[in-house]
Amino acid sequence: MKTLPYDLNSKESIIKYAKNLLNKSLSESCEKNLIENSKTNKGGFGQLLEKFYFLYEPNSDSEPDFKEVGLELKSSPIKKLKRLDYVSKERLVLNIINYLEIISQDFETSSFWKKNKNLLLIFYFYEKDKKAIDFKIEIVNEWNFPEIDLEIIKKDWQTIYQKIKEGKAHELSEGDTLYLGASTKGSKGGNLRDQPNNSIKAKQRAFSLKQGYVNHIIASLTGNYKNNYGKLIPSLATIKNNSLESIVINKFKKYHNKTIFEIQQELNINLNTKSKNFYANLTKAILGIELENQIEEFTKADIIVKTIRLKENNLPKEDISFPAFKFDEIIYQEWEESKFFNILEQKFLFIFFKFDKDELKFEKVKFWNMPYLDKLEAKKVWEQTVNIVKTGNIVKSISINKNKQKIRNTNFPNKNSNKVAHVRPHGLNKNDTLPLPVKDKFTKSAHYTKHCFWLNASYIQKIFNED
DNA sequence: GCATGATCATGC
């Protein structure tokens, strides 16, 4: 039996050994046999780390990797933003959810908690053109969940558990929960699993920490935790007795039917209503968050806040837009790795205002994430779009309007073809274009005006009218 | 300079 360069029975020894990785790549830290073996071994960073640095075979045990001391090893990519800030490149994927077993567990006895109670986190700087063995390791540290976060994570676990118990494992969504999500894993078609209380097979999913939550871990581990967050949850007692959702909804309640002017008067603030971040600031003021701060719990949970202005008949005045997609990206992606899918997996907070003549009055707030069946509808829109781009069939015809401008009519899925979403231009103007992977047959052009996916106003109206 | 959230304007 070979001797390990660290003591399996000592957490300090393992962490100390791990910290030797700092500021180096695996190829610098491991024996030469790594380089030789890596030619045949195509494993990702995590597998290489376990095999050639910690010198054990990667496994999928329900026990933590260092079971003697209850420590689970996890590695994850980070990217750098301007000003040297690190952010997580993606969610941190923990263990796969065993749908059949989880229903006979509670949180304390769950495989999630047994395995991930105490994490040894290794963050490496991901660079597209480098090999995994050459990524530089930037952060190595132990992680325990703060008690307020843990309370939310327990509730999240409970939500996921409940849905599985009800035979709805196939309807799970990351947006069901706040910090701990059930994210899809293994995108290439297959990976369907049996679930309890339903014969429909469910997509494999894993417990994972939301990207926003991982950003907070990184900031706290690197000491870069700038004090620019305001909290909605003041104490452990608060979150033990209330959900984050109810805390938010209650704070908004008293402003029902009040005009934007009246709300500002009551809050004793005077915001620039024309400013682009007016609604974001008004929301912060209502929630009692300093304007220069971000809402900590929202950033951790990756909540997308959208302000909706309803007409008097409750139909939103506009559809909801998302960032423009790249034509030469979406055609190479699977639905579940696409940006649009990942947006629709998140939790939204809708803040509804309604026009009363010319004045906007606050109606209500609603936390929401897209139901499973609607996501299937959105998928159709995405698939049609990919197909149109792939075949170079974007432009259907060109007409001239009375100002003698050329108006291009496209084949992209329109509002009437789908109840959930559609595709429309979204750029500076029609000359704001992106490259096409296939030349458009009609225009013969290799570029086209930026477009994005939109949620239909009529669909948002339905969400407003529910409950 | 551009990405993004938000909004406008025309024609049916």
Place this chain on the structure above:
DNA sequence: GCATGATCATGC
């Protein structure tokens, strides 16, 4: 009055 193509305006 809606559908759809087009564009605005702020902030990073």
